[in-house]
Amino acid sequence: MTWLIVSREIREFYRDGRFLFGAGLIVVLFVTAFLVGFEQRKNVFSEREVAQQLDYDDWVNQPERHPHDAAHQGMHVFKPIPPLSFVDPGITNYVGSTQWLQAHRQTEVKFRPAQDATGLQRFGSLTPAWIIQMLGPLLIIVLGFNSFSGEREQGTLRQLISLGVPSWKLLVGKALALFLGALLLLAPLLMLAFWIAFGDVQAGDRYDVLIRLGLLVLGYLVYLGIYIFMVLTVSVLTPASRISLVVLLAVWIAGTILAPRVLVDVARMVYPTPNQVEFNAQLNQELRKEYTKAWKEHFGVEDRWGTDVPLSRWGEALQVDDQAGYNAIDRHFGALWNRYDDQQRLQEFFGFVFPMLSVRSYSMAITATDFSHHRDFAVSAEQHRRLMQNLISSELVEHADGQGEHHFDYKVSKAFWSRIPPFEYAAPSVLFALQRSLNSFAIMCATLLFSFVFALLSSRKLV
Amino acid sequence: MLKANDVTKNFNSHIALNNVSLSVTEGQIYCLLGANGAGKTTLINHFLGFLKPTSGEVLVNGKNVMNYPLETKRDIAYIPENVMLYGVLTGLENLEYFSALATGRKKPKDLLMKLLTDVGLRPEDAVRRVSTYSKGMRQKVGIAIAMAKNAKALLLDEPTSGLDPKAANEFSLLLKKAAENGVAVFTTTHDLFHAKETGSRIGIMRSGSMLAEFSSDDVSHTDMETIYLKNMRD
Ligand SMILES: Nc1ncnc2c1ncn2[C@@H]1O[C@H](COP(=O)(O)OP(=O)(O)OP(=O)(O)O)[C@@H](O)[C@H]1O
Ligand SMILES: [Mg+2]
Numbered sequence: 001m002t003w004l005i006v007s008r009e010i011r012e013f014y015r016d017g018r019f020l021f022g023a024g025l026i027v028v029l030f031v032t033a034f035l036v037g038f039e040q041r042k043n044v045f046s047e048r049e050v051a052q053q054l055d056y057d058d059w060v061n062q063p064e065r066h067p068h069d070a071a072h073q074g075m076h077v078f079k080p081i082p083p084l085s086f087v088d089p090g091i092t093n094y095v096g097s098t099q100w101l102q103a104h105r106q107t108e109v110k111f112r113p114a115q116d117a118t119g120l121q122r123f124g125s126l127t128p129a130w131i132i133q134m135l136g137p138l139l140i141i142v143l144g145f146n147s148f149s150g151e152r153e154q155g156t157l158r159q160l161i162s163l164g165v166p167s168w169k170l171l172v173g174k175a176l177a178l179f180l181g182a183l184l185l186l187a188p189l190l191m192l193a194f195w196i197a198f199g200d201v202q203a204g205d206r207y208d209v210l211i212r213l214g215l216l217v218l219g220y221l222v223y224l225g226i227y228i229f230m231v232l233t234v235s236v237l238t239p240a241s242r243i244s245l246v247v248l249l250a251v252w253i254a255g256t257i258l259a260p261r262v263l264v265d266v267a268r269m270v271y272p273t274p275n276q277v278e279f280n281a282q283l284n285q286e287l288r289k290e291y292t293k294a295w296k297e298h299f300g301v302e303d304r305w306g307t308d309v310p311l312s313r314w315g316e317a318l319q320v321d322d323q324a325g326y327n328a329i330d331r332h333f334g335a336l337w338n339r340y341d342d343q344q345r346l347q348e349f350f351g352f353v354f355p356m357l358s359v360r361s362y363s364m365a366i367t368a369t370d371f372s373h374h375r376d377f378a379v380s381a382e383q384h385r386r387l388m389q390n391l392i393s394s395e396l397v398e399h400a401d402g403q404g405e406h407h408f409d410y411k412v413s414k415a416f417w418s419r420i421p422p423f424e425y426a427a428p429s430v431l432f433a434l435q436r437s438l439n440s441f442a443i444m445c446a447t448l449l450f451s452f453v454f455a456l457l458s459s460r461k462l463v
Numbered sequence: 464m465l466k467a468n469d470v471t472k473n474f475n476s477h478i479a480l481n482n483v484s485l486s487v488t489e490g491q492i493y494c495l496l497g498a499n500g501a502g503k504t505t506l507i508n509h510f511l512g513f514l515k516p517t518s519g520e521v522l523v524n525g526k527n528v529m530n531y532p533l534e535t536k537r538d539i540a541y542i543p544e545n546v547m548l549y550g551v552l553t554g555l556e557n558l559e560y561f562s563a564l565a566t567g568r569k570k571p572k573d574l575l576m577k578l579l580t581d582v583g584l585r586p587e588d589a590v591r592r593v594s595t596y597s598k599g600m601r602q603k604v605g606i607a608i609a610m611a612k613n614a615k616a617l618l619l620d621e622p623t624s625g626l627d628p629k630a631a632n633e634f635s636l637l638l639k640k641a642a643e644n645g646v647a648v649f650t651t652t653h654d655l656f657h658a659k660e661t662g663s664r665i666g667i668m669r670s671g672s673m674l675a676e677f678s679s680d681d682v683s684h685t686d687m688e689t690i691y692l693k694n695m696r697d
Contacts, residue, residue: 004563008549015551155547162511163565163612164536 001165005173010180013143022139023184026131030188033126037086048078048097056422064411067392068318074102077384077423079377082368083209087216088129090369099378101385101423129363132220133356134256136185137227141248143181144231146241147174148462153241161462171236171459175228182224186217211430215366219437222444223359229451236458259354260347267343273336286328294324312404315396322389329382337375344371351443358440358447365437368427372436376428384423391420464489464538464616464647465510470519472505472671479505481671482519487616487664492638492648494662494679496655496691502671503651504544507620510649511541524615540565540614542622546605550594554584554604557593562611570611578607582637583630598625606634610641617641619650623657635661655691659684667694 013019055076062073079097148170151157160170194213231248238244274282291304298320301308309317344361351358364370395412403410465487472480479502487493497503508514509521512528512535521528523535548557555575563569579589582603593601602625609617617638623631638661642648652658658665659679667675667690674694682690 001564001567004560004569008552008560011556012549012551154549155543155545156549158511158513158543159541159547159561159608160564161513162536162539162541163561164533165564166533 002169002173002176005165005170006177006180009147009174009177013177013181018142019181022142023181026135026139026185027188029126029131029135030128030192033128033131034086034188034192037089037127048081051098052076052078052423059420060414060417062414062417064413066410067395067412067416072102074100075384075388075420075423076100077381077425079374080425080427082373082427083205084212084216084367085369087127088363088367088369089127090364090367091371091374092369095371095374099381101381101388129360129367132185133223133359133363136182136220136224137252137256137356139185140178140182140224140227140231141245141252144174144178144228145235145245145248147178147232148235148459149238149241149244150235152239152462157462167459167462168456170462171232171455174232175225175455178228178231179221179225182221182228185224186220190217208430212366212368212433215430215434215437216363219359219362219366219441219444222441222448223355223362226355226444226448226451229448229455233451233455233458236455236462255354256356259350260356260360263347263350263354263357264343267346270346271339271342273339273343279332279336283328283332286332287325290324290328291321294320310404312401315393315398315401318396319390319393322386322393326386333378337371340371345439348440348443351440352447355444355447358443362437362440362444365433365440368433370436373428373433376432377425380425381423388420464524465493465618465649466522466525467506467509468520468522470506470509470516470521472502472509472514473517479671480509480516483668483671483673484519485666485673485676487647487649489615489645489647490642491664492642492650492662493664493666494658495649495651495666495668496653496658497651497668498653500670501668503668504620505671506668507541507618507649507651510539510618512536538615539618540609540612540616541618542602542605542609542620544621544624545598546601546608548593548596548601548604551592553590553592554579554596554600555589557604558607558611561608565608565612575607575611578611579604582606582610583633599627599630602626603630606637610637614646616647617649619648621651621653623652623654631657655687656684659687667691669694 010019059073059075077099079099081092081097085092146153148157151160161167190213230251234247234251235241235244238247292302295301295304295309295317299309299313299317304321305317347357348361351361361370365372395416396410399410399412465485467483467485470480470483471478483502483506485493485495495503495506505514509516510523510528512532515529524538526535528535548554549560552560555572558575558579559569559572562575576586576589580586584600584603584607588596588600593604596604602622606622609619619638623634626634635657638648638650642663650662662679665677665679665687666673675690677690679687
């Protein structure tokens with residue numbers, strides 16, 4: 001019985017041309033988005049691999065020189081591009097993808113506060129994720145706004161009810177029909193992503209990508225499911241299709257255009273983050289305190305890098321200075337990043353009302369393009385920087401400090417450079433993504449359940 | 464089979480039904496006569512559970528319509544004044560859909576086609592979209608839907624409105640056949656002559672009240688005319 005209803009609904013979508021028009025438009029957009037995203041990704045992908053290799057070659061081929069000079073030159077590391085970032089680039093385009101590992105301090109280029117983890121998502125670009133998040137609900141509205149109100153106007157609703165069709169079956173049948181429409185919308189995503197997963201990714205990553213794809217589809221179906229029941233509820237409750245359409249378009253605008261922007265600002269108000277100048281000022285102040293304390297403890301001097309500490313202890317001083325800084329850096333960046341997390345969580349929470357907020361963060365987590373993934377990379381790069389610094393300062397302590405006044409004449413042999421390994425970053429597995437997306441997924445499921453129950457209750461009295 | 468016990472229905476201050484009682488047994492054809500606004504459709508809507516009586520009760524096969532909304536609907540087939548169908552589907556597809564929903568299983572195409580031609584729809588019309596149909600053609604599809612349901616009771620609200628005389632006649636025959644098979648038929652009409660011809664029992668209603676009820680065999684044509692005119696005149 002339910003399938004009868006489903007097939008009639010679909011026949012109607014198809015015959016009155018709405019479906020072909022809507023889906024056709026979306027497929028065209030999809031293909032465009034994919035091709036653009038994929039092309040970009042391919043370019044950047046190869047560029048980055050080459051660049052990182054060249055940079056390391058430069059490092060290894062340095063002439064014999066004082067290692068601290070080398071540390072100032074530093075090393076560039078490149079963030080790998082997650083395979084599914086072409087589906088949802090997340091914050092990829094807003095945070096730097098390169099990190100300069102150099103002496104003395106963690107670089108903050110990629111944390112320009114104008115690009116903090118949440119503010120970035122203000123504007124969409126033509127990506128598959130954007131299409132599903134924005135246009136998916138719109139397609140469902142176009143297909144479903146009159147599913148009940150239209151039948152009421154047409155008079156067929158009474159006919160159906162008089163036949164003894166239970167209203168919940170009507171609801172489920174109509175929901176399933178819209179669901180199939182949604183699936184059709186996701187089909188191009190699945191196919192193309194599948195193709196890429198098997199064409200482009202290294203064999204080892206394939207399962208990881210496949211699991212992510214599955215999770216992505218699941219999440220988006222839950223998201224679209226929320227809209228399906230919302231659309232059906234409005235269609236039951238409004239007396240005329242025209243009104244239903246107006247109400248639903250208002251809901252759509254509020255949920256996909258206004259809410260995401262407004263809540264970014266709300267999150268910032270609730271959890272303010274410093275701008276770059278403020279952040280740097282605070283960090284520097286803190287660093288100065290730590291440095292002064294460390295120099296005083298170790299060398300009993302007030303002046304950092306003053307003449308009171310002989311050159312025979314310069315390497316040791318570097319070690320002390322670096323170590324003193326690490327804590328302050330960790331604390332400061334940690335606090336900033338936790339703030340971003342708080343902002344993110346607050347927005348996710350509003351997914352109860354505006355599902356786009358939770359699906360957005362779910363999608364970014366699953367495609368490994370959200371802030372937590374970026375943070376993981378940044379931490380790992382910073383560890384590599386510390387590895388480099390520590391190796392260099394111990395080299396200085398062992399060999400250069402002994403030369404006393406001639407400390408700066410010390411030059412390491414070329415063999416030393418390759419003792420610092422190339423930066424190899426293992427991107428977190430899907431488990432990490434799962435953990436990060438659990439919250440938003442739970443919120444979406446709860447909202448889906450709520451909207452289903454609400455639709456069910458409101459459909460009890462149809463005529 | 465169909466029973467109304469002291470049904471009163473108020474729309475705000477307006478009394479649409481005033482203590483109406485009637486009963487339609489198996490094999491009976493009950494014709495309800497009444498001017499526009501008498502309350503005929505309102506009464507039918509009570510049998511369908513679309514309206515809740517202000518007082519009194521409505522029973523189908525002994526079950527209260529309000530308490531058993533789905534079960535009671537299973538026993539009745541309904542043809543409204545204006546049969547409403549899906550415009551983008553053909554007459555045949557509409558019949559296929561509604562009859563499958565009513566009975567829970569799809570009927571074969573040729574059987575459905577026969578049902579449609581039986582009520583006087585031409586086969587070439589049956590495969591056209593309903594949006595191109597005339598009122599009478601839609602009515603015929605509605606009749607076919609009701610027949611396909613094989614229900615124990617038929618609720619008909621001016622079912623022949625829009626039908627040409629030939630089709631109306633054939634429809635009367637269909638009703639009689641159904642009644643012979645033990646179906647309880649309840650139909651409203653403005654057509655005195657038609658009521659006398661097909662009905663086994665006739666009720667006359669005005670302003671929500673049942674004024675008179677009698678067996679069609681008990682009265683002659685002229686008697687009926689007198690009764691009707693007397694009761695309809697203000
Ligand atoms: N939903 C409603 N709200 C308010 N009044 C109503 C409603 N439905 C019917 N009425 C009123 O109840 C009275 C009976 O209406 P009803 O439709 O039952 O008449 P009828 O006998 O079927 O007339 P017709 O021969 O024109 O079909 C009318 O006065 C009508 O205005
Ligand atoms: Mg009427």
